[in-house]
Amino acid sequence: MQNETDKGLTAKSLHSDPISWVEKYADYLYGFAMSRLRDEDVAKDLVQDTFLAGLQRLDGFEGNSKEKTWLTAILKNKIADFYRKRSANGLRDLKLTDAEDEQQDFFDTESGHWNEKYRPQAFGLDVGNPLLMKELGDILNECLAKLPGLWFSVFSMKHMDDLASELICTELKLTAANFWVIMHRTKLNLRACLQKNWN
Amino acid sequence: MTSALKNIIYNCKQATFLIEKRIAGKITAAEKLQLHVHLRGCSVCKIYQQQSILINKVFVGLENSDFKLDETFKKTLKNKIEKEMNKN
Numbered sequence A: 001m002q003n004e005t006d007k008g009l010t011a012k013s014l015h016s017d018p019i020s021w022v023e024k025y026a027d028y029l030y031g032f033a034m035s036r037l038r039d040e041d042v043a044k045d046l047v048q049d050t051f052l053a054g055l056q057r058l059d060g061f062e063g064n065s066k067e068k069t070w071l072t073a074i075l076k077n078k079i080a081d082f083y084r085k086r087s088a089n090g091l092r093d094l095k096l097t098d099a100e101d102e103q104q105d106f107f108d109t110e111s112g113h114w115n116e117k118y119r120p121q122a123f124g125l126d127v128g129n130p131l132l133m134k135e136l137g138d139i140l141n142e143c144l145a146k147l148p149g150l151w152f153s154v155f156s157m158k159h160m161d162d163l164a165s166e167l168i169c170t171e172l173k174l175t176a177a178n179f180w181v182i183m184h185r186t187k188l189n190l191r192a193c194l195q196k197n198w199n
Numbered sequence B: 001m002t003s004a005l006k007n008i009i010y011n012c013k014q015a016t017f018l019i020e021k022r023i024a025g026k027i028t029a030a031e032k033l034q035l036h037v038h039l040r041g042c043s044v045c046k047i048y049q050q051q052s053i054l055i056n057k058v059f060v061g062l063e064n065s066d067f068k069l070d071e072t073f074k075k076t077l078k079n080k081i082e083k084e085m086n087k088n
Helices: A002-013 A018-037 A040-056 A067-093 A096-106 A130-145 A149-159 A165-172 A176-197 B003-009 B012-024 B029-041 B043-061 B071-087
Strands: none
Touching: A018 A040, A018 A067, A018 A149, A018 B071, A040 A067, A040 B071, A067 A149, A067 A165, A130 A176, A130 B043, A149 A165, A149 A176, A149 B043, A165 A176, A176 B012, A176 B043, B003 B029, B012 B029, B012 B043, B029 B043
């Protein structure tokens, strides 16, 4: 009888072959995490956590979805957990008044006009040129890496995962007002960083 | 002219805020009008708007595959998984 049960478990486990996971999915999952976290150490940790959690839940994997989809879903949850933790720290470290202060560098306090240093200038870029767009993407990557973690989370959830603003606010415990201030500040910073490093 | 309208005509900070809100969400009809009036007279914020949309586009198009794990880490990870499996 004992043997029968063992057989049943083995057959179930065959839906997935964890030995091959690293080879097949590690780079993909790492890229998925990096594009949403921009932090190598955290991304590595989460990929590892994902595989280990997958091992724990192997019995629950019925082979209905693809292995890759299943592992990605686990990783998504891990990223969401990380975002929530970071949001709690981020809000503590970064008061919104700091945000307003920073913004005043971009604009004149009194008039709300652009300050000379940050005034947008045309990039003079042919958006139809794939090489130039690639170069712009590389610079954008560097600029994204400089953003505070919480801002990047907000920006990435909105544009990479296409989540509704209300959902992002709930996930990260932000008010709608905080959310829009962060979105505005993030874009002002990214744009200024691109202008500074382009050409 | 309402005071809200007067306020925004010369206020690029408010205009760029509305630009972001419009791109990523929605703004009211009154805000749309304010922004329209501002952009008609402010070429700098028009450039900002174009570049803001461009940044979103480039961001969405960034390739995840640019990020690769180093082989040492992968090897360690593989060992960990094998060890974990042997436990059971």
